[in-house]
Amino acid sequence: MGELKLMKGNEAIAEAAIRDGADGYFGYPITPQSEVIEYLAAQQPEERTGMVLLQAESELASINMIYGAAGSGKKVMTSSSSPGVSLKQEGISYIAGAELPCLVLNVVRGGPGLGTIQPSQSDYFQSTKGGGHGDYHLIVLAPASVQEMYDFVELGFDLAFKYRNPAMILSDGAIGQMMEKVEIGEQKPRMTEQQIKEKYPWATTGKTPDRERNIITSLELDSAKMEKFNEKLVEKYRTIKENEVRYEEIQCEDADYLLVAYGTSSRICEKTVEMARQEGIKLGLLRPITLFPFPSQRLAEYAQKVKGIMSVEMSSGQMVEDVKLAVESRVQVEHYGRMGGIVPSAEEVLQALKQKFL
Amino acid sequence: MAEQQQQLTSEDIIQEENLVFDRTQLLTDNVFHYCPGCGHGVAHRLIMEVVEELEVQDKAIGIAPVGCSVLAYNYMDIDMQEAAHGRAPALATGIKRTMPDKYVFTYQGDGDLAAIGTAETIHACNRGENVAIFFINNGIYGMTGGQMAPTTLEKMKSSTTPYGRNIKQMGNPLKITELVAELPGTYYVTRQAVHKPGAVRKAKKAIKKAFEYQKLEKGLSFVEIVINCNSGWKMEPVDANKWMDENFLPYYPLGDIKVPEKK
Ligand SMILES: Cc1ncc(C[n+]2csc(CCOP(=O)(O)OP(=O)(O)O)c2C)c(N)n1
Numbered sequence: 001m002g003e004l005k006l007m008k009g010n011e012a013i014a015e016a017a018i019r020d021g022a023d024g025y026f027g028y029p030i031t032p033q034s035e036v037i038e039y040l041a042a043q044q045p046e047e048r049t050g051m052v053l054l055q056a057e058s059e060l061a062s063i064n065m066i067y068g069a070a071g072s073g074k075k076v077m078t079s080s081s082s083p084g085v086s087l088k089q090e091g092i093s094y095i096a097g098a099e100l101p102c103l104v105l106n107v108v109r110g111g112p113g114l115g116t117i118q119p120s121q122s123d124y125f126q127s128t129k130g131g132g133h134g135d136y137h138l139i140v141l142a143p144a145s146v147q148e149m150y151d152f153v154e155l156g157f158d159l160a161f162k163y164r165n166p167a168m169i170l171s172d173g174a175i176g177q178m179m180e181k182v183e184i185g186e187q188k189p190r191m192t193e194q195q196i197k198e199k200y201p202w203a204t205t206g207k208t209p210d211r212e213r214n215i216i217t218s219l220e221l222d223s224a225k226m227e228k229f230n231e232k233l234v235e236k237y238r239t240i241k242e243n244e245v246r247y248e249e250i251q252c253e254d255a256d257y258l259l260v261a262y263g264t265s266s267r268i269c270e271k272t273v274e275m276a277r278q279e280g281i282k283l284g285l286l287r288p289i290t291l292f293p294f295p296s297q298r299l300a301e302y303a304q305k306v307k308g309i310m311s312v313e314m315s316s317g318q319m320v321e322d323v324k325l326a327v328e329s330r331v332q333v334e335h336y337g338r339m340g341g342i343v344p345s346a347e348e349v350l351q352a353l354k355q356k357f358l
Numbered sequence: 359m360a361e362q363q364q365q366l367t368s369e370d371i372i373q374e375e376n377l378v379f380d381r382t383q384l385l386t387d388n389v390f391h392y393c394p395g396c397g398h399g400v401a402h403r404l405i406m407e408v409v410e411e412l413e414v415q416d417k418a419i420g421i422a423p424v425g426c427s428v429l430a431y432n433y434m435d436i437d438m439q440e441a442a443h444g445r446a447p448a449l450a451t452g453i454k455r456t457m458p459d460k461y462v463f464t465y466q467g468d469g470d471l472a473a474i475g476t477a478e479t480i481h482a483c484n485r486g487e488n489v490a491i492f493f494i495n496n497g498i499y500g501m502t503g504g505q506m507a508p509t510t511l512e513k514m515k516s517s518t519t520p521y522g523r524n525i526k527q528m529g530n531p532l533k534i535t536e537l538v539a540e541l542p543g544t545y546y547v548t549r550q551a552v553h554k555p556g557a558v559r560k561a562k563k564a565i566k567k568a569f570e571y572q573k574l575e576k577g578l579s580f581v582e583i584v585i586n587c588n589s590g591w592k593m594e595p596v597d598a599n600k601w602m603d604e605n606f607l608p609y610y611p612l613g614d615i616k617v618p619e620k621k
Pocket of ligand 1: 424425426427443466467468469470471494496498499500501502507
């Protein structure tokens with residue numbers, strides 16, 4: 001058992017980055033995630049591990065600092081909240097196009113526009129369908145606790161490097177701000193330049209006589225070659241879908257009805273399941289942990305067994321589209337959501353379930 | 359006399375002792391895609407000559423912009439990254455901060471550096487990142503077909519100012535080099551050209567300083583290189599160089615703007 005600490009979700013992310021041996025964090029303040037950069041500043045990571053910390057002039061700049069460092073094989077991350085993540089989309093698209101690993105945290109707040117600083121899940125489409133221009137996907141992890149905020153930093157970096165693809169932790173204002181106890185891992189060493197050269201031979205570490213020059217780019221002017229590259233990406237996403245789907249099932253075995261929810265909504269839904277069971281309604285919860293890849297296969301299996309599925313999101317209904325795609329009309333699928341920064345209560349979710357199905 | 363000269367064969371001339379110029383090994387064999395007469399090729403060559411002379415190929419990391427020189431990495435035989443339009447100084451920051459022993463430079467056009475990337479440029483300069491910025495000013499958007507750039511002169515024609523740049527409507531040509539010289543984070547700021555042999559020699563010296571100063575960790579070196587864009591300016595190369603001397607350089611005068619203080 002590691003060291004236990006009481007931490008905010010945003011602080012857990014920052015501590016995890018240092019402990020996982022990250023080489024750098026580049027960010028720009030925005031509520032409700034400014035604690036990430038503030039915590040790092042207070043910790044002086046340059047002293048602790050040599051990790052670079054920089055407050056950039058904008059989200060545009062910070063994501064492009066990530067591009068540069070990631071292109072050199074460095075383990076780097078950035079974080080923001082919805083309006084800032086919109087600005088990062090240009091860079092994220094280039095990073096996906098150049099096949100660079102990096103970690104982006106979005107502590108989602110309600111939108112559109114400047115919206116609200118309260119928690120929301122309204123960036124699901126942006127996160128799971130690409131977000132910027134072009135055909136690409138991020139690997140998207142959805143933590144439901146402060147512990148998972150901590151753990152998914154390591155997981156996110158591992159997946160990003162494994163697939164040379166940007167990974168995103170899609171959180172929300174509630175999980176970013178809430179305090180819970182967290183088990184802290186050991187301090188991992190940062191990689192040396194020699195290790196980076198051996199492990200990531202593609203990185204721009206300086207051309208040595210033993211290899212050709214390395215070029216990090218997303219540009220390909222020859223359409224035939226560009227299509228080949230697009231196909232390569234498609235193949236990569238297929239492999240990711242095959243190997244990296246993660247989800248949690250709560251009382252699903254005998255369920256007549258299924259809730260599908262992630263992050264903060266899934267915590268509410270856990271309570272709803274408990275309440276429903278007390279009333280004799282056989283309700284289960286499937287919590288996607290990876291939103292891309294989405295647990296479509298598992299949902300398709302449940303479509304044969306259950307009488308109805310309800311997607312619960314703090315949005316007007318985004319993930320529900322993926323649920324519907326997964327079950328291919330074999331079972332009734334409904335959506336229940338609150339917006340504007342309002343977190344639904346377990347009671348109202350149960351009420352909605354009854355209204356829609358019973 | 360004339361008869362004697364005609365008798366020389368190419369074998370006679372191509373001799374070690376007659377060598378006055380050798381192409382740097384750090385330019386690849388790829389044929390430049392630049393228009394004949396364009397200065398990008400000369401600027402590329404000078405940068406690679408300097409990297410070769412300083413023997414820092416294994417420590418040099420270049421960043422190509424979006425613009426005519428988007429494919430600079432096809433020609434420079436060093437590790438390179440291709441940035442989104444205007445973001446090269448941010449990439450340079452990310453690279454240099456995480457690998458302070460490298461020689462990092464950006465190579466950017468005027469649209470890239472002084473329009474879409476103004477914020478990245480100014481803040482990298484102001485933070486005093488220990489990198490070099492090579493700013494290639496041709497007063498126009500070459501790559502996209504000759505639209506107005508922030509550096510386009512008053513009354514100068516471009517495809518988006520077909521009747522000449524109207525200051526009232528389009529604002530003033532931006533002297534961003536003078537602007538960044540005002541920032542405490544810049545260590546060396548200069549404006550050079552490559553349209554004449556003498557200018558080429560001076561430009562190379564400036565480029566060399568911009569590399570060498572990175573070791574001092576005293577801030578950013580900013581080297582503007584004014585080049586012609588005969589295609590964009592719709593002139594023959596020789597006329598373009600003449601026009602540059604007569605019109606462009608009076609507004610963008612050559613020479614050092616900020617030099618390190620002597621001790
Ligand atoms: C975000 C974005 N906006 C616009 C463009 C189109 N574009 C490509 S190059 C360029 C201007 C390049 O001009 P400059 O930087 O002066 O370089 P030059 O081509 O003259 O060398 C523009 C507008 C782009 N590629 N990306």
